[in-house]
Amino acid sequence: MIKLSGIRKDYQAGRGTITALDTLNLEVGRGEIFGVIGHSGAGKSTLIRTINLLERPTDGTVHIDGIELTALNGRRLQQERSNIGMIFQHFNLLSSATVAENIAFPLSLSKAPRAEIERRVRELVGLVGLEGQENKYPAQLSGGQKQRVGIARALATNPKVLLCDEATSALDPQTTKSILSLLLEINRELGITIVLITHEMAVIRSICDRVAVLDGGRIVESGAVADVFLKPQHPTTREFVAQTEDAADARLIDTDDSKPRDRTRIRVTFVGEQTYEPVLYETMRDTGVPFIILQGTVSRLKETPYGQLVLELKGSGEETERAVLALRNRGLDVEVMDHA
Numbered sequence: 001m002i003k004l005s006g007i008r009k010d011y012q013a014g015r016g017t018i019t020a021l022d023t024l025n026l027e028v029g030r031g032e033i034f035g036v037i038g039h040s041g042a043g044k045s046t047l048i049r050t051i052n053l054l055e056r057p058t059d060g061t062v063h064i065d066g067i068e069l070t071a072l073n074g075r076r077l078q079q080e081r082s083n084i085g086m087i088f089q090h091f092n093l094l095s096s097a098t099v100a101e102n103i104a105f106p107l108s109l110s111k112a113p114r115a116e117i118e119r120r121v122r123e124l125v126g127l128v129g130l131e132g133q134e135n136k137y138p139a140q141l142s143g144g145q146k147q148r149v150g151i152a153r154a155l156a157t158n159p160k161v162l163l164c165d166e167a168t169s170a171l172d173p174q175t176t177k178s179i180l181s182l183l184l185e186i187n188r189e190l191g192i193t194i195v196l197i198t199h200e201m202a203v204i205r206s207i208c209d210r211v212a213v214l215d216g217g218r219i220v221e222s223g224a225v226a227d228v229f230l231k232p233q234h235p236t237t238r239e240f241v242a243q244t245e246d247a248a249d250a251r252l253i254d255t256d257d258s259k260p261r262d263r264t265r266i267r268v269t270f271v272g273e274q275t276y277e278p279v280l281y282e283t284m285r286d287t288g289v290p291f292i293i294l295q296g297t298v299s300r301l302k303e304t305p306y307g308q309l310v311l312e313l314k315g316s317g318e319e320t321e322r323a324v325l326a327l328r329n330r331g332l333d334v335e336v337m338d339h340a
């Protein structure tokens with residue numbers, strides 16, 4: 001649906017050049033929710049603005065639904081852009097226009113008939129849950145309601161793609177949840193492809209199917225959220241994942257010198273149906289290796305349940321190796337962290 005190939009974006013800054021995006025390739029499938037995560041200055045805004053050519057890349061091509069946007073100009077580009085909606089961190093609403101007028105704005109620009117505009121606005125107001133707010137002005141709305149107006153306006157022209165530029169960064173956690181649920185609902189019901197940028201892993205894990213980690217204008221890691229989240233490879237990804245770890249830090253226990261030797265620390269990961277099975281109990285019972293739990297998380301990635309436990313197995317290298325093998329044979333992912 002979206003294909004960025006060899007994208008490079010240079011900005012002139014004083015006498016120097018800043019390369020905000022560096023030979024970047026990215027493909028987003030139809031109907032996917034794709035997240036891009038990165039620290040401040042990584043190039044996220046530049047990347048998302050490149051998708052609808054609000055920023056024209058210095059080099060490379062952008063294709064949306066098979067059409068090369070980078071080859072278009074003027075009216076043709078404008079036409080294709082109507083297939084791409086966008087929402088913003090600070091909502092970008094017209095302060096002197098009502099909710100209904102803000103939502104109608106893109107339709108008025110396209111000179112749609114008045115009755116058609118009114119019908120569509122009613123439909124959109126219902127979709128985003130703003131019934132009864134139609135005649136209010138943005139200053140009379142909460143942040144979450146403003147973003148709902150932003151979403152309705154972005155959907156007015158029936159786009160195939162919705163770009164979300166830090167859409168929940170100005171909202172409190174509860175409102176963030178409700179806006180993310182709305183985006184998920186829109187993706188499911190309308191089949192719209194969503195690309196979002198964020199600096200919060202919690203946003204990625206609650207609604208995204210796939211994620212790319214951006215660092216210094218390059219994608220340093222990408223893949224299915226479960227893979228990237230549960231087995232982060234790049235240091236930047238590890239940092240983001242650590243943001244969401246609310247369980248106790250296993251290293252606290254590591255500093256205890258009074259520990260007996262012959263212990264092995266392992267990280268066990270189970271995903272989906274495995275989460276509901278007593279696999280760990282059964283395997284450890286059968287192998288007879290005693291263990292303690294140093295750290296544990298049981299949570300969800302989008303709708304998939306998963307668990308991750310750090311265990312300390314007690315026993316000789318041979319015994320614990322047998323236990324690790326048995327766990328792997330039951331389909332669990334086991335990483336041996338250390339042995340002492």
Ligand SMILES: Nc1ncnc2c1ncn2[C@@H]1O[C@H](COP(=O)(O)OP(=O)(O)OP(=O)(O)O)[C@@H](O)[C@H]1O
Nearest residue numbers: 011013018020038039040041042043044045046047
């Ligand atoms: N118009 C511009 N002129 C010059 N440099 C720019 C311009 N826009 C962005 N940059 C530079 O490009 C790099 C990437 O910026 P960008 O805003 O895309 O990052 P970001 O990941 O979105 O950061 P943030 O989360 O802080 O918004 C930064 O070094 C930034 O200073």
